[in-house]
Amino acid sequence: xxxxxxxxxxxxxxxxxxxxxxxxxxxxxxxxxxxxxxxxxxxxxxxxxxxxxxxxxxxxxxxxxxxxxxxxxxxxxxxxxxxxxxxxxxxxxxxxxxxxxxxxxxxxxxxxxxxxxxxxxxxxxxxxxxxxxxxxxxxxxxxxxxxxxxxxxxxxxxxxxxxxxxxxxxxxxxxxxxxxxxxxxxxxxxxxxxxxxxxxxxxxxxxxxxxxxxxxxxxxxxxxxxxxxxxxxxxxxxxxxxxxxxxxxxxxxxxxxxxxxxxxxxxxxxxxxxxxxxxxxxxxxxxxxxxxxxxxxxxxxxxxxxxxxxxxxxxxxxxxxxxxxxxxxxxxxxxxxxxxxxxxxxxxxxxxxxxxxxxxxxxxxxxxxxxxxxxxxxxxxxxxxxxxxxxxxxxxxxxxxxxxxxxxxxxxxxxxxxxxxxxxxxxxxxxxxxxxxxxxxxxxxxxxxxxxxxxxxxxxxxxxxxxxxxxxxxxxxxxxxxxxxxxxxxxxxxxxxxxxxxxxxxxxxxxxxxxxxxxxxxxxxxxxxxxxxxxxxxxxxxxxxxxxxxxxxxxxxxxxxxxxxxxxxxxxxxxxxxxxxxxxxxxxxxxxxxxxxxxxxxxxxxxxxxxxxxxxxxxxxxxxxxxxxxxxxxxxxxxxxxxxxxxxxxxxxxxxxxxxxxxxxxxxxxxxxxxxxxxxxxxxxxxxxxxxxxxxxxxxxxxxxxxxxxxxxxxxxxxxxxxxxxxxxxxxxxxxxxxxxxxxxxxxxxxxxxxxxxxxxxxxxxxxxxxxxxxxxxxxxxxxxxxxxxxxxxxxxxxxxxxxxxxxxxxxxxxxxxxxxxxxxxxxxxxxxxxxxxx
Amino acid sequence: xxxxxxxxxxxxxxxxxxxxxxxxxxxxxxxxxxxxxxxxxxxxxxxxxxxxxxxxxxxxxxxxxxxxxxxxxxxxxxxxxxxxxxxxxxxxxxxxxxxxxxxxxxxxxxxxxxxxxxxxxxxxxxxxxxxxxxxxxxxxxxxxxxxxxxxxxxxxxxxx
Ligand code: SF4
Ligand code: SF4
Ligand code: SF4
Ligand code: FES
Ligand code: FES
Numbered sequence: 001x002x003x004x005x006x007x008x009x010x011x012x013x014x015x016x017x018x019x020x021x022x023x024x025x026x027x028x029x030x031x032x033x034x035x036x037x038x039x040x041x042x043x044x045x046x047x048x049x050x051x052x053x054x055x056x057x058x059x060x061x062x063x064x065x066x067x068x069x070x071x072x073x074x075x076x077x078x079x080x081x082x083x084x085x086x087x088x089x090x091x092x093x094x095x096x097x098x099x100x101x102x103x104x105x106x107x108x109x110x111x112x113x114x115x116x117x118x119x120x121x122x123x124x125x126x127x128x129x130x131x132x133x134x135x136x137x138x139x140x141x142x143x144x145x146x147x148x149x150x151x152x153x154x155x156x157x158x159x160x161x162x163x164x165x166x167x168x169x170x171x172x173x174x175x176x177x178x179x180x181x182x183x184x185x186x187x188x189x190x191x192x193x194x195x196x197x198x199x200x201x202x203x204x205x206x207x208x209x210x211x212x213x214x215x216x217x218x219x220x221x222x223x224x225x226x227x228x229x230x231x232x233x234x235x236x237x238x239x240x241x242x243x244x245x246x247x248x249x250x251x252x253x254x255x256x257x258x259x260x261x262x263x264x265x266x267x268x269x270x271x272x273x274x275x276x277x278x279x280x281x282x283x284x285x286x287x288x289x290x291x292x293x294x295x296x297x298x299x300x301x302x303x304x305x306x307x308x309x310x311x312x313x314x315x316x317x318x319x320x321x322x323x324x325x326x327x328x329x330x331x332x333x334x335x336x337x338x339x340x341x342x343x344x345x346x347x348x349x350x351x352x353x354x355x356x357x358x359x360x361x362x363x364x365x366x367x368x369x370x371x372x373x374x375x376x377x378x379x380x381x382x383x384x385x386x387x388x389x390x391x392x393x394x395x396x397x398x399x400x401x402x403x404x405x406x407x408x409x410x411x412x413x414x415x416x417x418x419x420x421x422x423x424x425x426x427x428x429x430x431x432x433x434x435x436x437x438x439x440x441x442x443x444x445x446x447x448x449x450x451x452x453x454x455x456x457x458x459x460x461x462x463x464x465x466x467x468x469x470x471x472x473x474x475x476x477x478x479x480x481x482x483x484x485x486x487x488x489x490x491x492x493x494x495x496x497x498x499x500x501x502x503x504x505x506x507x508x509x510x511x512x513x514x515x516x517x518x519x520x521x522x523x524x525x526x527x528x529x530x531x532x533x534x535x536x537x538x539x540x541x542x543x544x545x546x547x548x549x550x551x552x553x554x555x556x557x558x559x560x561x562x563x564x565x566x567x568x569x570x571x572x573x574x575x576x577x578x579x580x581x582x583x584x585x586x587x588x589x590x591x592x593x594x595x596x597x598x599x600x601x602x603x604x605x606x607x608x609x610x611x612x613x614x615x616x617x618x619x620x621x622x623x624x625x626x627x628x629x630x631x632x633x634x635x636x637x638x639x640x641x642x643x644x645x646x647x648x649x650x651x652x653x654x655x656x657x658x659x660x661x662x663x664x665x666x667x668x669x670x671x672x673x674x675x676x677x678x679x680x681x682x683x684x685x686x687x688x689x690x691x692x693x694x695x696x697x698x699x700x701x702x703x704x705x706x707x708x709x710x711x712x713x714x715x716x717x718x719x720x721x722x723x724x725x726x727x728x729x730x731x732x733x734x735x736x737x738x739x740x741x742x743x744x745x746x747x748x749x750x751x752x753x754x755x756x757x758x759x760x761x762x763x764x765x766x767x768x769x770x771x772x773x774x775x776x777x778x779x780x781x782x783x784x785x786x787x788x789x790x791x792x793x794x795x796x797x798x799x800x801x802x803x804x805x806x807x808x809x810x811x812x813x814x815x816x817x818x819x820x821x822x823x824x825x826x827x828x829x830x831x832x833x834x835x836x837x838x839x
Numbered sequence: 840x841x842x843x844x845x846x847x848x849x850x851x852x853x854x855x856x857x858x859x860x861x862x863x864x865x866x867x868x869x870x871x872x873x874x875x876x877x878x879x880x881x882x883x884x885x886x887x888x889x890x891x892x893x894x895x896x897x898x899x900x901x902x903x904x905x906x907x908x909x910x911x912x913x914x915x916x917x918x919x920x921x922x923x924x925x926x927x928x929x930x931x932x933x934x935x936x937x938x939x940x941x942x943x944x945x946x947x948x949x950x951x952x953x954x955x956x957x958x959x960x961x962x963x964x965x966x967x968x969x970x971x972x973x974x975x976x977x978x979x980x981x982x983x984x985x986x987x988x989x990x991x992x993x994x995x996x997x998x999x
Binding site for chain 2: 166181182
């Protein structure tokens with residue numbers, strides 16, 4: 001610790017604290033342009049100059065650490081004069097076009113000149129201009145360099161945090177322009193973090209261009225509705241239309257960053273295709289109706305069936321309160337145990353996953369994980385499924401020594417941060433993990449039951465099926481052995497291919513019990529409230545808070561099976577497009593059509609709503625209050641910004657209305673009362689704080705631990721393990737590729753396909769293959785190919801990904817024109833395909 | 840690899856040997872590529888250099904744009920004239936020399952004559968203050984300039 005004086009006031013701070021931070025801690029304001037807490041220090045703008053007594057020259061406080069006994073002045077007359085001078089120079093070439101600048105009103109340069117600037121500039125020279133007109137850098141980014149203050153935050157965030165590095169400082173002195181390669185269109189992640197960090201109106205959102213002034217906007221604090229990273233953001237509307245989403249520095253796990261889906265994908269809310277009125281099928285056609293009629297039809301039809309012959313699937317994008325009510329409606333009102341929250345994953349796989357990942361042990365902070373000696377990411381395409389988690393990992397791993405291992409068949413952006421990159425065969429996570437365990441076991445770990453279970457398993461078999469060399473497996477095992485604390489980040493591949501889960505479960509036991517490591521497991525999930533959906537009990541195997549339930553119900557998979565056998569009469573689907581998400585499109589469609597009665601609640605007409613007897617128009621996240629639980633188990637509230645369009649209703653209100661048509665007292669009545677009930681029902685949620693923590697907290701900057709769910713002791717009965725066998729060995733001869741699926745950086749699920757901005761970034765499905773395969777086939781990114789599976793074939797463009805595993809093909813989920821699930825059969829999200837070059 | 844690059848492959852390999860990693864060789868490689876391409880760098884060349892040195896294209900772009908002697912995407916004339924405009928030369932009439940050259944060549948500073956023979960640029964101090972005003976054409980210095988001297992030099996270089 002060192003003690004320094006700032007403006008006469010003594011303050012004690014940690015060694016190596018920057019003068020700037022010390023001054024801010026002491027409550028003294030120091031203006032900055034180029035400084036940003038999470039970026040490499042630069043010290044170029046000179047806005048932060050301070051006077052250190054005894055030193056003749058002013059010093060940039062953002063890169064100068066405090067020394068014991070320093071006496072620092074932050075607003076002496078020399079400092080004030082210097083600031084005014086810096087601003088005068090920044091304005092020398094500045095465009096001064098505030099009246100037509102999107103940033104006006106929230107521009108740091110405006111504010112700074114207002115506060116510290118000279119009243120008059122002395123420069124008489126003609127201003128230098130980079131260009132006449134603003135230029136477009138991508139479908140979502142437009143640039144005006146004439147307003148630049150050359151802080152290079154855009155360049156640094158793109159390189160250091162996003163890890164893309166497509167921006168540079170081109171030119172020199174006052175001709176230095178922060179821009180793309182030859183000012184060309186950006187082929188990048190399109191996340192707009194360059195826009196967010198830009199203090200002035202250089203980098204701007206193209207979709208928001210000339211849409212509003214900052215002071216015209218009404219805003220709400222919310223959480224991104226896409227993946228389960230749970231990025232905090234502010235959404236803003238003007239005249240009932242949401243026009244912007246932005247992140248705030250120092251708020252949420254994401255601080256100022258968002259990915260393309262979060263920053264630009266909100267526009268599905270205002271999509272003109274939104275459903276605005278209930279529809280009821282009459283004489284075979286869906287016709288507009290009233291809520292009273294729709295609810296009456298639902299009541300009448302559902303009353304006719306036995307509870308056990310009704311099934312419910314609710315979207316993991318609904319709020320906790322809505323999901324809680326949904327399962328309550330089924331279990332307590334309709335008397336049905338059949339509830340699930342995913343069309344893609346088998347419910348017993350989900351149960352095994354929750355157990356293996358120890359989700360019932362409470363929340364796990366991503367920042368704590370990044371504090372470990374070893375971080376092992378497996379079964380996740382994190383750079384695309386959870387982009388901001390990727391930023392957090394990149395940023396923290398570059399600043400501290402740790403052993404980062406990434407295992408994935410497909411190459412990803414985060415690979416460049418890893419010490420070891422592993423390319424295993426698709427769906428062989430289990431074999432890889434077992435190979436690691438057997439290697440760890442070489443020098444006889446203390447016997448644990450699990451190890452016995454695989455003692456018959458041969459290391460050579462695991463090595464062969466994973467396709468990873470023994471040497472690499474040894475390296476990973478050594479890394480784990482040498483670490484005191486280990487974090488394993490596990491993704492959705494385990495849910496697509498649950499046969500890998502027992503390997504994870506075992507590795508957890510081995511690390512904890514036999515090796516005595518401090519182990520954390522963080523699930524990486526791709527739907528904003530997937531964890532919440534499980535913890536609310538929207539699952540056929542357990543109740544709210546993972547509580548044991550009396551009879552086991554059917555999950556989506558079993559419901560569809562039952563429906564085709566006439567073993568299920570009705571389904572109520574809230575916000576899930578089963579027909580286009582279930583792995584095996586034909587089967588899903590056939591099953592849904594076989595139902596006697598189908599109610600679907602959605603924002604849009606989907607393949608599933610088209611099959612429904614009653615369609616209920618529902619709401620977007622911006623239209624409701626409630627809470628999401630992110631992948632870490634952080635419970636965060638969303639606030640209503642606007643009302644749903646037309647006669648559309650909030651999902652919670654719809655569920656409540658249906659419940660009340662059966663039982664008048666069904667409730668509770670509003671989100672906050674429902675949450676109180678959740679606290680009572682789920683021990684994990686009892687003490688969770690919903691208070692929105694808008695400040696950086698001192699211990700671990702962005703980590704608001706009060707919001708994490710606590711451990712649950714409710715798991716008396718325990719979870720059943722995955723009971724499905726390994727897939728039968730598939731014939732490979734005619735189909736040399738293994739087709740995988742998952743989210744695309746710009747697309748995930750039904751929301752993004754209704755976002756004009758995201759669709760503008762990528763409209764149609766593409767198939768991604770490795771560079772090795774591409775070279776062999778003589779195709780390049782953009783070439784047209786035919787993808788042929790056993791049940792389906794489709795033509796599309798190819799994208800070549802350098803470094804992916806040979807023989808692996810990838811098509812993202814949920815492109816309306818190329819539903820990848822047509823390639824799959826019965827619940828299995830993988831298939832063998834052949835790819836041939838066209839033309 | 841493009842034709843131009845294959846031509847100077849050995850030269851590039853030789854400079855790469857002198858540096859600890861690819862990145863640090865960027866200036867030499869840019870110079871070789873520019874010379875091989877008749878005095879300017881194309882988009883393709885910048886891209887190829889980036890791939891070769893494991894850099895981002897925009898980083899190579901930025902490195903090249905920092906120095907006046909690299910020309911990006913702008914072919915230069917057969918002779919490149921650099922007129923010094925720094926303090927000593929300015930005191931002795933550099934401005935006048937520049938204006939005279941612009942008239943004689945019928946172009947503005949930064950431009951190339953229609954017959955692609957001459958490109959006119961200005962430079963900061965070229966280290967020949969004692970013989971100011973001066974200019975450099977290609978690799979040679981021309982010092983103590985006067986209008987008539989300029990006429991002679993230009994004629995010798997083929998100005999019609
Ligand atoms: S959008 Fe992201 S990846 Fe693209 S230039 Fe901006 S910061 Fe870089
Ligand atoms: S464009 Fe914006 S962020 Fe980038 S250097 Fe200029 S002012 Fe800074
Ligand atoms: S990382 Fe996930 S939560 Fe964050 S902005 Fe992107 S999609 Fe939204
Ligand atoms: S903020 Fe310190 S020099 Fe820019
Ligand atoms: S000022 Fe012209 S050569 Fe030095």
